[in-house]
Amino acid sequence: MVKYPTGSSAAFRKLNYNYQAKHQKRKHKNINFSDRGMNLEQMINESNKYYRTKEIAVVHKKPTPVQIVKVDYPKRSRAVIKEAYFRQESTTDYNGVYQGYYLDFEAKETKNKTNFPLKNFHEHQIIHLAECLKQKGICFTIIGFTSLNRYFVTPASAIIKAWWTKDKSSLTLKEVEDWSVEIKNGFQPTLPYLKAVDSFISDRKIHDDK
Amino acid sequence: MVKYPTGSSAAFRKLNYNYQAKHQKRKHKNINFSDRGMNLEQMINESNKYYRTKEIAVVHKKPTPVQIVKVDYPKRSRAVIKEAYFRQESTTDYNGVYQGYYLDFEAKETKNKTNFPLKNFHEHQIIHLAECLKQKGICFTIIGFTSLNRYFVTPASAIIKAWWTKDKSSLTLKEVEDWSVEIKNGFQPTLPYLKAVDSFISDRKIHDDK
Numbered sequence: 001m002v003k004y005p006t007g008s009s010a011a012f013r014k015l016n017y018n019y020q021a022k023h024q025k026r027k028h029k030n031i032n033f034s035d036r037g038m039n040l041e042q043m044i045n046e047s048n049k050y051y052r053t054k055e056i057a058v059v060h061k062k063p064t065p066v067q068i069v070k071v072d073y074p075k076r077s078r079a080v081i082k083e084a085y086f087r088q089e090s091t092t093d094y095n096g097v098y099q100g101y102y103l104d105f106e107a108k109e110t111k112n113k114t115n116f117p118l119k120n121f122h123e124h125q126i127i128h129l130a131e132c133l134k135q136k137g138i139c140f141t142i143i144g145f146t147s148l149n150r151y152f153v154t155p156a157s158a159i160i161k162a163w164w165t166k167d168k169s170s171l172t173l174k175e176v177e178d179w180s181v182e183i184k185n186g187f188q189p190t191l192p193y194l195k196a197v198d199s200f201i202s203d204r205k206i207h208d209d210k
Numbered sequence: 211m212v213k214y215p216t217g218s219s220a221a222f223r224k225l226n227y228n229y230q231a232k233h234q235k236r237k238h239k240n241i242n243f244s245d246r247g248m249n250l251e252q253m254i255n256e257s258n259k260y261y262r263t264k265e266i267a268v269v270h271k272k273p274t275p276v277q278i279v280k281v282d283y284p285k286r287s288r289a290v291i292k293e294a295y296f297r298q299e300s301t302t303d304y305n306g307v308y309q310g311y312y313l314d315f316e317a318k319e320t321k322n323k324t325n326f327p328l329k330n331f332h333e334h335q336i337i338h339l340a341e342c343l344k345q346k347g348i349c350f351t352i353i354g355f356t357s358l359n360r361y362f363v364t365p366a367s368a369i370i371k372a373w374w375t376k377d378k379s380s381l382t383l384k385e386v387e388d389w390s391v392e393i394k395n396g397f398q399p400t401l402p403y404l405k406a407v408d409s410f411i412s413d414r415k416i417h418d419d420k
Contacts, residue, residue, distance in 0.1 A: 052341065055341070055344060057345060058338070058341045058342050058345050058347075060300065060301050062272050062273060063272060063273045063274065063275035063276065063297075064273065064276070064278075065273035066273065066274070066276045066278075066291060066294070068274075068276075078295055078296070079295070079296055080293065080294075080295065081276065081291065081293070081294035081295065081296070082292065082293070083290065083291070083292070084276070084290075084291035084294055085288055085289070085290065085291065086288070086289055086291070087273075090270065091270050095305060095306075096305075096312075097312035097314070097342050097345040097346070097347040098345060099345060099346060100311075100312065100345065100346030100347070101310075101312065102306075102307035102310070102311070102312040104307070128268070131262065131265070131268045132268050132307050134265060134268075135267060135268050135306075135307040135308060135309060135310065136307070136309060136310030137268075137307040137310070
């Protein structure tokens with residue numbers, strides 16, 4: 001294992017992706033961290049960088065929550081965390097601000113071609129999305145069907161409703177198509193999810209005007 | 211060092227505060243993580259919990275960013291991070307949503323009785339606040355003069371302006387008083403900072419109507 005005590009952030013980002021992929025894989029067999037090209041998280045991070053650079057929106061991925069147990073403070077060098085554990089996140093992965101609107105979302109991908117399994121979500125994420133919706137945030141999920149190379153921005157309300165529906169373990173592709181705005185991955189930004197957000201904002205304005 | 215591989219979150223929170231305090235102290239001698247009662251971070255976390263429980267606002271502290279280098283996956287137990295480093299944060303510590311408004315803020319405390327040293331901020335935090343302001347977020351800092359037991363909610367615009375003023379190394383208490391909304395710490399919530407946010411929102415509405 002190469003050490004990066006003062007390593008470049010690029011080197012770290014790569015490492016971090018690998019760790020997160022490994023860590024996630026242990027929990028969710030459905031999630032596909034494809035080695036071909038970028039995975040969904042990388043596409044969103046790239047898009048956020050583009051949106052921030054162009055002053056279109058400010059959205060960040062939250063750091064992975066870690067429970068720190070033991071830290072060493074060696075002389076003449078940085079503090080080293082010697083024992084820590086992954087904690088369960090109490091919120092979604094992404095939030096930020098766009099034209100005065102609060103954005104909050106989670107990104108999930110599946111290799112499955114016909115269904116999106118709801119077990120990809122944790123209950124606390126569903127609760128967090130519902131709390132933010134109550135505060136009039138723009139809340140959604142980005143669902144990637146990686147085997148189909150199709151990406152959908154689904155309003156949180158649809159996910160929350162399905163989650164609490166008894167005996168419903170997944171969304172069919174048809175349901176995802178009906179309830180979401182599909183976005184095509186491209187070059188700049190890699191995943192232009194704000195196009196879908198624009199349509200949610202328009203819908204809300206029409207609803208508020210009524 | 212006691213190990214908490216599956217430790218209670220309460221035990222961890224305490225530990226985490228201590229580590230953060232220790233870690234911060236190395237960098238900022240001005241910051242006072244008082245042992246008498248709660249420090250500023252604890253007061254804000256308690257207030258956020260209150261606001262969330264009462265469905266008034268959803269604001270979370272972001273996890274401490276950690277650069278993970280080495281992880282062990284022992285059989286029959288949780289993954290253990292064996293080597294990691296504290297990373298510099300690229301954003302502020304807190305963000306969330308309140309009545310449709312995006313909130314973004316940083317909390318800083320000082321033992322100093324007459325001045326608030328600007329070196330308590332990092333440049334990337336100032337840049338982040340400016341980026342969020344451009345997106346019409348409600349951006350501010352909570353400044354605690356712990357020796358005086360006085361707390362101020364200062365608009366980010368004032369901090370950003372002072373930060374870029376040549377030869378200005380601190381805000382005087384008088385400047386903080388003039389530019390901020392003072393809040394009294396109390397019981398529920400411990401630090402009712404949303405009162406100050408309400409006044410920022412009113413000011414903005416008046417400004418927008420003009």
